[in-house]
Amino acid sequence: MTTVARSPNLTAPEARRRLAHERDSRLTQLSAIEAGAALADKELSSAQAAAIRRVLTEISAAEDRVADGTYGACQRCGSGIPVERLEILPYARYCVGCQQKS
Ligand SMILES: [Zn+2]
Structure with missing residues (x-):
């Protein structure tokens, strides 16, 4: 067998790398929304921005x-x-079973 058993968990450096990547892409989305906010639907923009800020909080956690x-x-x-x-969701707090119960 040449296949290496997968770790049951992400290593800390791998987790950090994925979280940093998530943050970068959210910050890019956020600045795009803020740049377009003057032209676009303001309520929609602020709802989107709030959702992204919540994700950023989850990433920090x-x-x-x-x-x-x-x-x-x-x-x-x-x-x-x-x-x-x-x-898929590097900042997930819960397993799928618990997430569905919440
Ligand atoms: Zn659980």
């Missing part, structure tokens, strides 16, 4: 969890969040 070693563990049930989920 996820970075804190990387720092304290709790990243990748569901904050409700404590089980590991599958790496496939973290690849």
Whole structure:
């Protein structure tokens, strides 16, 4: 067998890299919205900007969890969040089961 077993969790540097990438893309979206806000629908723009700011807060919280070693563990049930989920949503707080219950 030449395949390497996948880690059940993202490594801290990998998690940080993904979170930094997420932040960059949100900040780009945010500045595009703010630049277009004068022309576009103001209410829609501010709703979008608020949603992006919430994600940025989640990204910062996820970075804190990387720092304290709790990243990748569901904050409700404590089980590991599958790496496939973290690849899609690197700032996920909960496993899929708990997310659906919330
Ligand atoms: Zn859970």
